[in-house]
Amino acid sequence: MILVTGATGNIGSALLRELHECGAGPLRGFTRDASRATFPEEVEAVEGDFAVAESLKPALDGVRSLFLVSRMGPDADILATARQAGVDHVVLVSSITVQTHPHLAPARENLTVEQLLKDSGMHWTILRPTQFASNTTMWAASIRNGEAVRAPYADTALPTIHPADIASVARAALTEPGHQGRTYALTGPEPVTARQQAEAIAAALGRNVPFIEIGRQEARTQMAAVFGEDSADAVLEVTGADVNDELLAVRDTVSQVTGHPGRPFRQWAQENSHIFR
Numbered sequence: 001m002i003l004v005t006g007a008t009g010n011i012g013s014a015l016l017r018e019l020h021e022c023g024a025g026p027l028r029g030f031t032r033d034a035s036r037a038t039f040p041e042e043v044e045a046v047e048g049d050f051a052v053a054e055s056l057k058p059a060l061d062g063v064r065s066l067f068l069v070s071r072m073g074p075d076a077d078i079l080a081t082a083r084q085a086g087v088d089h090v091v092l093v094s095s096i097t098v099q100t101h102p103h104l105a106p107a108r109e110n111l112t113v114e115q116l117l118k119d120s121g122m123h124w125t126i127l128r129p130t131q132f133a134s135n136t137t138m139w140a141a142s143i144r145n146g147e148a149v150r151a152p153y154a155d156t157a158l159p160t161i162h163p164a165d166i167a168s169v170a171r172a173a174l175t176e177p178g179h180q181g182r183t184y185a186l187t188g189p190e191p192v193t194a195r196q197q198a199e200a201i202a203a204a205l206g207r208n209v210p211f212i213e214i215g216r217q218e219a220r221t222q223m224a225a226v227f228g229e230d231s232a233d234a235v236l237e238v239t240g241a242d243v244n245d246e247l248l249a250v251r252d253t254v255s256q257v258t259g260h261p262g263r264p265f266r267q268w269a270q271e272n273s274h275i276f277r
């Protein structure tokens with residue numbers, strides 16, 4: 001039995017579909033609201049909340065492999081509960097910032113979770129993705145309303161990743177030998193700027209999407225309202241204010257692990273254009 005957490009999210013929903021399609025055996029999806037979850041048939045939906053680590057116990061019954069999105073709940077308790085339940089292998093979504101920006105608070109938290117997992121006695125595979133293509137959904141309301149996208153660091157090109165590629169690597173790690181004890185830094189196949197992302201969304205919609213570059217202060221105010229000030233500062237550092245060669249590098253880990261090239265941002269935009277209509 002494989003338990004997928006974050007099962008309604010960007011990675012988890014793609015992962016459940018892929019595991020189901022490849023006949024990976026019995027699957028469970030963990031969600032706070034099973035009535036809203038649209039899992040493939042035969043996937044068992046289990047309700048629970050990370051905030052209540054005890055609510056994971058029934059979901060972990062009989063589970064050998066766990067896909068865990070980090071920092072959504074008390075990770076130390078979640079990992080302890082998984083170990084007690086007899087989980088053998090955990091595939092953890094961490095972040096590339098653990099190696100590119102180890103001084104930032106979210107990166108330090110991710111490194112702590114990685115170490116907890118390594119010390120847990122369970123087998124592990126750690127995924128360290130860069131920023132997701134799906135982060136552009138924060139522009140959805142503006143684009144739907146015909147307003148301009150307002151974003152900072154317009155021409156900083158980062159190798160943004162399609163969440164389905166993270167899911168494909170997770171699927172390989174969960175179902176194929178050779179991935180335990182491995183840490184994979186994951187990026188998309190090419191660098192793309194915020195301005196080019198808006199252009200790709202415009203192309204997918206078949207209409208113009210105006211773009212206005214804004215300064216850090218305006219961006220910080222926008223983001224702090226959603227994520228809080230500390231996270232807003234960290235996001236601004238890693239999306240433009242403090243990029244480094246390690247963050248800018250395009251890696252071929254996705255194709256090495258899955259045998260398929262990573263999906264470019266324009267593909268994500270085509271597949272998700274409904275979000276912006």
Ligand SMILES: NC(=O)c1ccc[n+]([C@@H]2O[C@H](COP(=O)([O-])OP(=O)(O)OC[C@H]3O[C@@H](n4cnc5c(N)ncnc54)[C@H](OP(=O)(O)O)[C@@H]3O)[C@@H](O)[C@H]2O)c1
Pocket residue numbers: 005006007008009010011012030031032033048049050051069070071072073093094095096129130131132135163
């Ligand atoms: N965005 C980026 O650029 C980026 C970069 C590097 C790493 N990451 C990491 O990627 C992960 C996020 O992945 P994602 O984009 O696939 O997630 P997502 O689309 O934001 O979805 C979040 C998922 O977590 C579940 N969730 C949230 N709070 C929960 C709780 N209290 N209890 C149980 N489930 C809860 C939600 O499920 P329900 O609502 O159904 O309960 C949902 O399925 C995080 O670990 C993040 O640190 C993100």
